[in-house]
Amino acid sequence: MTAPAVGHRDSVTVKMLGVFLAGAAVSILLGVYGDTHTPTGEKPYNLFFTDTIQLKVWFATAAVALALLQVLLAMRLYGKLKWPRTAPSWLGDAHRLCGTLAFLITLPVAYQCLWALGFQSTPTRVLVHSIVGCLFYGAFVAKVLAVRFHGLPGWSLPVIGGVVFTALVVIFLTSSVWFFTDGPAGLPIF
Amino acid sequence: MTFKRIVNGIEVVAVIAALVWAFMLVANEPGAGNVADAGSPGAAIFASNCATCHGADGEGSLGPQLAGKVAAKFPDVADQIAVVTNGRNGMPSFEGGLSKEQIQQVVEYTRTALGS
Numbered sequence: 392m393t394a395p396a397v398g399h400r401d402s403v404t405v406k407m408l409g410v411f412l413a414g415a416a417v418s419i420l421l422g423v424y425g426d427t428h429t430p431t432g433e434k435p436y437n438l439f440f441t442d443t444i445q446l447k448v449w450f451a452t453a454a455v456a457l458a459l460l461q462v463l464l465a466m467r468l469y470g471k472l473k474w475p476r477t478a479p480s481w482l483g484d485a486h487r488l489c490g491t492l493a494f495l496i497t498l499p500v501a502y503q504c505l506w507a508l509g510f511q512s513t514p515t516r517v518l519v520h521s522i523v524g525c526l527f528y529g530a531f532v533a534k535v536l537a538v539r540f541h542g543l544p545g546w547s548l549p550v551i552g553g554v555v556f557t558a559l560v561v562i563f564l565t566s567s568v569w570f571f572t573d574g575p576a577g578l579p580i581f
Numbered sequence: 582m583t584f585k586r587i588v589n590g591i592e593v594v595a596v597i598a599a600l601v602w603a604f605m606l607v608a609n610e611p612g613a614g615n616v617a618d619a620g621s622p623g624a625a626i627f628a629s630n631c632a633t634c635h636g637a638d639g640e641g642s643l644g645p646q647l648a649g650k651v652a653a654k655f656p657d658v659a660d661q662i663a664v665v666t667n668g669r670n671g672m673p674s675f676e677g678g679l680s681k682e683q684i685q686q687v688v689e690y691t692r693t694a695l696g697s
Contacts, residue, residue, distance in 0.1 A: 422604060429625065434642075442642055451681025484588045491588070493597045498602045505606055508633055513678025570643075 399542070406540045407547065408532045409457050414551075418529030424509030425521065433507050436499065447500045448567045454500075455563045461489035465552060487500040496530060501528070508579070520565035527558035625684050625691025629677065631691075639695040645674060648695040661688050 434443035466472040473514040501524065510521045534551045537543055628637070634644035641647070655661035665684050668674035675684060 425693040428606075430629045430632070434637070444643060446692035450606065484585050488588045491591050493590075495595050495598055497599050498598055502602055505607060507637075509629055511629060511633075513630070514673040515677060516673075550637060 410536045414529040414533030417532045418525045421525040430509035448570045451567045454496040455495035523561045530555045623686040626687040652692040
């Protein structure tokens with residue numbers, strides 16, 4: 392093996408390590424904050440919804456819808472989907488836009504979660520929601536960095552993106568879906 | 582090209598929003614007068630375990646209103662403790678999540694500090 396090849400491999404390893412550590416740091420920081428911060432239990436905003444919980448449920452639903460669209464666009468970008476036959480030039484930008492909007496929509500939801508409720512360990516649904524909520528932002532940061540760093544292995548972006556999407560879906564399942572199905576409020580209302 | 586610029590602009594907005602979000606989390610530490618700062622252990626337990634559904638002041642949200650009503654609904658405190666311990670309808674069981682002493686404290690808090 393030549394010296395430049397070894398150097399390149401080391402560089403990739405350092406970048407991957409940096410991506411992983413940055414994501415892990417964000418997740419851990421959020422978890423520590425949620426655990427140590429004294430929850431206020433307050434509802435800082437509800438916009439045009441009847442209550443903050445409705446805002447959170449529908450914002451999370453919108454975020455998942457956008458993320459799903461982003462995954463479909465990614466699959467077209469990677470050639471896993473063949474439709475449309477000719478990929479338009481704006482497909483990559485649309486992919487970025489969906490992800491950015493999904494992220495933006497999650498911010499007021501997560502803010503209320505962290506600030507008003509904190510990291511909770513009971514019941515199991517809430518524990519999973521708390522852990523995966525922290526994981527989501529760490530994975531998101533990792534994905535943003537992985538996009539910016541060039542020369543990473545081809546599998547890295549799909550894997551990290553998959554983790555981000557999976558985390559968002561788990562968050563959605565343990566909050567919005569619970570609210571829609573088993574929550575005391577029953578049917579989805581605005 | 583224009584679309585790309587719009588997306589770039591939105592990404593910049595997202596970065597700024599994320600920074601503001603993080604700053605607000607740290608800067609907006611609860612001040613005096615909040616339920617969680619009321620001082621009693623029951624208040625802190627209530628804020629982190631009950632306020633999600635029953636509201637910060639027990640005014641009700643997903644779960645029923647507690648403030649001013651719960652003591653009348655459960656004249657015998659043991660009945661309320663049983664509901665918190667075992668759960669009922671949409672309310673989860675807190676057995677295992679909270680100790681008996683913590684359940685006692687939060688029940689006492691809802692019956693007194695929130696208004697009986």
